Amino acid sequence: MTTKKKRSPHTDNDSWVVIAPDSALDTGRSKEGDPSFIKLKNPATGSSSLYLFGSGDVSLYEVKAFSEDFRSWFIGQTVQRDGRLLYVTPIDPLFLLLPYIFSAATEGKFQQVEQMVMDEDYPGCTRLLHCTQGMNSLHHVADEKEVGGLKFHRYNQEKTLEWLKKKVHRTVSTLKKSNISVGGGVKSSMFIRVKQEDAKEEDYLRYAHGLISEYINEDLSKDLLKHLQLPEISSPKETEPPSKKRKLSDKPVEAGEDYTKFNSADFARKPPKKMTAAQKSLAKVDKTGMKSMSSFFSPKVKQEKN
């Protein structure tokens, strides 16, 4: 009934379905430019991700897509193949500034942020410098010096971990308020517990740490785990028993038990047993033009006699 359908290649959309806060779409101050999508370096993965600058670049939003298989939109009188639902949500710009401030720290000097936040691959990153929220909170992750009205910064790991710890705790309280299941047993967000979940504080901390880790690099994530005094859980991949390796030898591998030895082909090779008188007389019968019985059951069997 169902034939194999070929999927046509993705074509570019000219529209998207987006959920965004009013603040992100506010174009009030006409001079300062409209909100715009931009690719920036994702602080967790280092690869490019899509973000949105609010009008005048003063605020930053991340873009996440709700994406499931087999979804399309009916929009007005059109059909949109891409069934994604895009969420534009506020993000603390400091998360995106942090990698630049961190890499500048290798030189060990105080520098102006403008000098640190430069990226050949993502030239748009300089626009982060307009984000007031990020610029006003640099002191959370860096030491500050002011010389002649100019501000200089240097990455500070202690401060950063403290700042991240606060983020984790704020996330914990939000998780509790939002009634999000954080226990290990729960695998589906659709799963609703009848009984109030008796999740431990550690479960919340771990869950929140995992969420915050989506915005920082892996090393920092591990440091943060220590800072939160949470023991690292070894991943299930590592706890798997080592796969047994067969000893390599030059000899061909042989099966422990050989079921093929009872096949008819092997029988044929054995020396013929003594035949009874009846069999002997049958053997003398002229068999020309006869086919072997097995030839009727398999088209591939060659005629041995003709």
Add this chain to the structure above:
Amino acid sequence: MRVNQRNVFSTHYMDLSDFEADNSVSCRLSSSIPDVCKTEDCCLGIDEAGRGPVLGPMVYGICFCPVSKKEDLKNLKVADSKTLTEAERENLFLKLDEAKTFIGWALQILSPNTISTSMLQRAKYNLNALSHDAAIGLVQYALDCGVQLKEVFVDTVGPAEKYQEKLSQRFPGVEVTVRPKADSLFPIVSAASICAKVARDHAVKSWKFAEDLGDVDTDYGSGYPNDPKTKSWLLKYLDPVFGYPQFVRFSWSTAQTLMDSKAVAVHWDDDEEDGEKAAARQNNTSMLSYFSRSKPSELTHTRDTHRFFTERKLQSINTL
């Protein structure tokens, strides 16, 4: 003039307005129950019309009368609806309706949309099951109305013995006879077949399209898949996105083949797909990769996205 007259009859004697009010669902039409049927032992015939066509509804009909009146029914000269012309069928339906003092009937009109959605839903509900359930529903309706049922005659759908066993178990105390060609063997089944066929013809002729198709070309022929008129009509009204009007049974292979070749491909998550292809699409790792010496690089490198996002199917994107 004759045509006009027939239309007058049809609107008068078989009122399909209940069905026409919403032809996307199943609908039951019935005569009044003759008083004599509530006191005397009755026989009941079941037959269907419009099982094969790709267009229009399938109609199930029952007719019932007291066992003692079987001879009167014979005198009406009801016969297998297929051997009659349309005019003869209309005429016989009129006679049946005039004999309302001892003959009752009821119809279950299964809209093409009901057929499509039943057969194409996740837990497939095939045409035989649909037919059996329609028949059972109608017999139950007669019982609920107080008809003193003793004998039921049915033209078979699928193997006769199994069907007979199913109906006998469902209605203990009623003698069920399932026979192929029952419509030519038992007059009460012939009567049921005439009711069903007349209703089907009327429903198809006066089909009210729920879709905005403008001036619809109603020259769709018999509605059977092998009718060239039907086929060209199907081609004409094939929409690349939506397929067909609800008048068409989507579950028929005729309709599906045309949609597969002419319409946009639509993928559902219960589509059958090759295991490997499905895995590739879902970004799963092929089972084979676990047996090779080195694990695929993506398995060892990237951090897993936090379950908050994966559980909610949320992902970062880098292009719109």
